[in-house]
Amino acid sequence: MPPEAVYIHIPFCTNKCHYCDFTAYVVKGQPVDEYLSALEKEMEMWVRKVPPGRIRSVFLGGGTPTVLTPSQMERLLSAVRRFFPEWSGDLEFTAEANPGTTGPDLLRVMREGGVNRLSLGVQTFRPDLLVRIGRIHTVEDVFRSVEQARAAGFDNLSFDLIFGLPDQRVEDMERSLEQALALKPDHLSVYSLKVEENTLFHLLYERGRLPLPSEDDELAMYQLTRRRLAEAGFVHYEISNFALPGRESRHNRTYWLNEEYYGLGAGAHGYVDGWRHANVRGIREYIRRCRDGRLPVAERNPVPKAEAMENEMILGLRLLQGVDPSRFHRRFGRRVEEIFGKVLTSLFERGLLTERDGRLALTERGLLFGNEVFAAFVGEAEQACG
Incomplete structure (x- = not known):
């Protein structure tokens, strides 16, 4: 979209x-x-x-x-x-x-x-x-x-x-x-x-x-x-x-929700057409590039499917309503358990994650140790996707 x-x-x-x-x-x-x-x-x-x-x-x-x-x-x-x-x-x-x-x-x-x-x-x-x-x-x-x-x-x-x-x-x-x-x-x-x-x-x-x-x-x-x-x-x-x-x-x-958006201006970050980018931070360099008809992008990286899956979990779990597994499946064609089964089991056992209204969400304890929860997903999808 x-x-x-x-x-x-x-x-x-x-x-x-x-x-x-x-x-x-x-x-x-x-x-x-x-x-x-x-x-x-x-x-x-x-x-x-x-x-x-x-x-x-x-x-x-x-x-x-x-x-x-x-x-x-x-x-x-x-x-x-x-x-x-x-x-x-x-x-x-x-x-x-x-x-x-x-x-x-x-x-x-x-x-x-x-x-x-x-x-x-x-x-x-x-x-x-x-x-x-x-x-x-x-x-x-x-x-x-x-x-x-x-x-x-x-x-x-x-x-x-x-x-x-x-x-x-x-x-x-x-x-x-x-x-x-x-x-x-x-x-x-x-x-x-x-x-x-x-x-x-x-x-x-x-x-x-x-x-x-x-x-x-x-x-x-x-x-x-x-x-x-x-x-x-x-x-x-x-x-x-x-x-x-x-x-x-x-x-x-x-x-x-890990959706795309335009990021405009010096130092802005954007996510467009499957790529994340960061603009140049300097005011005059930003002006110069735009004046020359060049996008003022300092760094641009594609977001592979595995990374997008990890972002879906890391960002989505910040919301207290949590991550919708059915949305994950529609978006990536894989069940969340296929990709993150071991991580989810560990987080459930440690009392950091729960299932609430059909969604995966942080517990009270998980809310206080959010960074630990998020870090657990880093690199996992890449391994699961081979």
């Missing part, structure tokens, strides 16, 4: 957060308009090479897409409509936003341009922690951005929160959850901090200057999150994601 999802990367930010290893650059002095021209050229090249299906989801990520001016945003959204004109009636069009960067004019342009879901990078409601992790917004900015978004007509809001931050306590996480729920979001993505290389946090960690919570406290924060959000009516549908019924992220399900 042709791709029905589009990811567009806007690699500009007001500043670089201390934990961020994404392709993101401080916007001051950057050739933003040239970048938008390059994005349009890349869209044109991809849809000519692999024509799209009826688009079900679009995601503007970053970086911070809301650092664009209203006119720049209008230009970008117009290009999306031009190159991907067939939209499903229930299209989910998400834009990431940092609190404090969403003025009324920009929100109006976004809403009129088709964006119907905002994902706000809140991270924490503890003011000194916001400063500690390199965020420049305040708690008051969060309140203001939510109020402005509602006034602009956005009725689908998602918040990002992080736990396991330096010197963060379980009670801090509890307060952040309560303040988040008071703002009535429709979706929450709650992630554990990962100290990535090439970040300020990694440098501090290497020097012994990053006082992270204990593993027990981090686990307590996760379990608290699950319990409190369940009490508030949220469905825990993916390891790190919670939604009111019907508000699950459709775009992210594209990734978890």
Whole structure:
């Protein structure tokens, strides 16, 4: 099937957060308009090479897409409509936003341009922690951005929160959850901090200057999150994601269901026509290649059937509903037990996997040891397929 999802990367930010290893650059002095021209050229090249299906989801990520001016945003959204004109009636069009960067004019342009879901990078409601992790917004900015978004007509809001931050306590996480729920979001993505290389946090960690919570406290924060959000009516549908019924992220399900999507922009990753690719990360190199009529792909690899089978399990088990064996059979012409029988038996015996409503799903224990479960599938399909 042709791709029905589009990811567009806007690699500009007001500043670089201390934990961020994404392709993101401080916007001051950057050739933003040239970048938008390059994005349009890349869209044109991809849809000519692999024509799209009826688009079900679009995601503007970053970086911070809301650092664009209203006119720049209008230009970008117009290009999306031009190159991907067939939209499903229930299209989910998400834009990431940092609190404090969403003025009324920009929100109006976004809403009129088709964006119907905002994902706000809140991270924490503890003011000194916001400063500690390199965020420049305040708690008051969060309140203001939510109020402005509602006034602009956005009725689908998602918040990002992080736990396991330096010197963060379980009670801090509890307060952040309560303040988040008071703002009535429709979706929450709650992630554990990962100290990535090439970040300020990694440098501090290497020097012994990053006082992270204990593993027990981090686990307590996760379990608290699950319990409190369940009490508030949220469905825990993916390891790190919670939604009111019907508000699950459709775009992210594209990734978890191992479906193809366009990945556009500097540093973006895509999965098109059986190949995964990663674009060049440098802004000027990206612009240069697009201007020259070349796809800005830095690395491109085919996805063999065995690898696709493994991805089906590894990604699908992130969803709490689990993997549908009948879908696996339809997609690959093989029963899941034929390919992963030994792995499944071992995971069942260890209490990490169960069968629920005809699907293979993580147990409570498996949820806490997800990476161990996922690693068990690596290389297994290749052996089974000979």
